[in-house]
Amino acid sequence: MPHPISGRPSRALPIGTKHMNEILDGIIRAFQMIFTGDPTVYGVVYRTLFFSGVATILAVLWATPIAMLISLKDFRGKSIIKSFFTAMIGMPTVVLGLILFLFFTKAGPFGFLGLLFTPGAVILGEAVLVTPLIVSIAINAIEAVDPEMLNLARTLGASESQASITVLKEALTGIIFSDVAGFNRAIAELGVALMVGGNIAGLTDVLTTDISKFTSRGDFATAIALGIILLVIVFGINLIIIIARNPRALLTLGKMPQ
């Protein structure tokens, strides 16, 4: 029968032991791919990390000043703008993907950039996607800082910009959390990456888009392998970040609760 997404004929879906075999197959294949240095796999992993990494950096660069402006200044419509960013977190990614597609397509306003189906589109798309998340969490973090902090910095001699940076430093833990959340969201993204990137093998494909591709082809073993690799990467990176922020956490790993 035709596959629901690709429309191509698919193998009859097996149930039971065949699945278990595929899962084991997938685990083995995952190890094979990693340790034999399979270039296609390494390529996908590299693109996954690179696109999401650059997207997050871009998003942080424009989201942080926006968050600072919104939280540190008083203006009319402040709560509406804050609610806007929070609401945008829930934007369906395929809709965002569609909007960006229409922007980047040759007939669209940014068509002249020729970004559609290039790595640039994926990066930009992921950056736009994670911006509301980073802004919202960062605003929360900055607002959690004691409201007298700005005045304290000023009375000690800080200029307006120095005082704002001081508040930012006090909110650092929350801000880092917002950035990590942004990265996690970017790396988990499928819809936007697929629509504006086109999942072109070797150019714009990433782990998520490839997992989708192999699943729709019925190649579950490869899909599972890539899934395992993606999970390992996500958990690994987050673990490194936790330990980097608080090296003492390593010590508690071996301790029994008292």
Add this chain to the structure above:
Amino acid sequence: MTSIAELENLTLLFENKVVLDDITLQIEEGQILGLLGPNGSGKTTLLKVLAFLLKPTKGKIMFQGEEVGNKNLERLRLQSALVNQRTLLFSTSVFNNVAYGLRMRKIPKVIIEEQVRDALKLVKLEGFEKRNAKKLSGGEQQRVALARALVLRTKLLLLDEPTANLDPKNASIIEDIILTANKELKTTIVMATHNMLEAKTMPNQVALINNGHITEVESAVDIFRRLSRNLASFAAVENTFKGTARLTEAGTAIVDIGNGTQIETTFDKQGSVSVFISPQDIILSKKSLESSARNVFKGKITQISDLGSLVKLTVDVGKPFMVQITKRSFGDMSLNFGAEVFITFKASSVQEI
């Protein structure tokens, strides 16, 4: 005596409410000016205006002969420093906290190290440089905040109830530091306070503020002698009461301070008086004490504040009295909100102010 700052008809409105009302005040260089007033009287706002953190809606401020306006606000801020009532420290080491203002002024690193060390010595926190500021005790944190301001050697130092949340031991350390700063660094100090003894002994002058308006500015001695009526009616200071005295046959006065509370005293005055009973002279008990003390009142605990080794309680016997007991006693007596207690104090403990 040169004046370092002058406020002329200064009014400040916040969200259409008058917070500071037509204030005219002269602050002399090198003095300690006490600012005495009830909660909400505008003390903190006035200090922020003097710290050049808030701009007045109307009126003028002169600082060292210069009129304060938008153009010189940031520059003049370097000449004054405000220490908040609620200690606020940066999430970093004690050293980085104290060094903050110096770094803003681009002082060379070597000099910063030396000055921070000296400032910590002044507040009796030698060796605390590397400690995490937020992990210190309340008294230590307040001293760090003070050191952070003192190290800047500003012309004007503004203190918002510097010892309000401290136990007597830490409070007296801070008081010593303030007096030393004034004497040795010649810093002009304006301090808002609630503490009777502090207001009497530390400042050269005291300004009374109520509803955003300064009603009197007098030498500390005079304020407590002549203007006692204003003082007690502000409830600016704890355990001060305004009342009417009538003489007994023994020649001593019984003062009616309202709500049926009559206080026996050992002085002989008649008519309108103001009295003060030091919290240290009041004994708290769960049962009525039979003793030689003449003043025994039954009341309920209406407020409890933790001051570290001491616990501050407000007991409402018709009028509110502030009492201090050790934490241990507090625990032993199993006291809590609304508990019925007795307060006892001698007639000789009642001071006429």
